Amino acid sequence: MxxxxxxxxxxxxxxxxxxxxxxxxxxxxxxxxxxxxxxxADFGKQLNAQRKLLGIELITLEMQTGVSSSTLKRLFKDPSQVKFQTVYVVAETLGFNLCAINTHKSEES
Known part of the structure; x- marks a missing residue:
């Protein structure tokens, strides 16, 4: 029992x-x-909103990342207009952790 x-x-x-x-x-x-x-475009807006929330001026972000202010403006408007490496560096600097998740199952899984 x-x-x-x-x-x-x-x-x-x-x-x-x-x-x-x-x-x-x-x-x-x-x-x-x-x-x-x-x-x-929404992601670009999210990045820009985060920059503003953190109180980071464009010129400061330019110095932190090495990305020109004009490129930053293009990135915030439409990230597809800049290189992925640029998006990655800026996103990381602003506290975003970019990751890729494969949602397609492979035959080996």
Whole structure:
């Protein structure tokens, strides 16, 4: 009888852990969807908004990144008009952590 109670407790704990893991996975998925870049122009606006929020002037960002003010303006308007390396450097400087997630399953997975 004692073993049965212990097993039931372990099963309950595992079920609790499973629920917690599922909840965390759902929260991470929501966060991923919320922060996913769907439109490059919107991403440029996000970068510029972050710059302003941090109180960083264009000239200061230019000195920090080595990217000219004119290029920064183009980046904030339409990131597709500048090199990816430039977008990456500016985004990192402003506190964005860019990552790529392969959402297509390969045959080996």
């Amino acid at each position: 004692k073993l049965s109670v212990e097993l039931q407790n372990q099963i309950n704990q595992l079920n609790q852990l499973r629920k917690q893991a599922l909840k965390q996975e759902q929260e991470e998925q929501k966060l991923f969807e919320k922060n996913k870049i769907n439109d490059l």
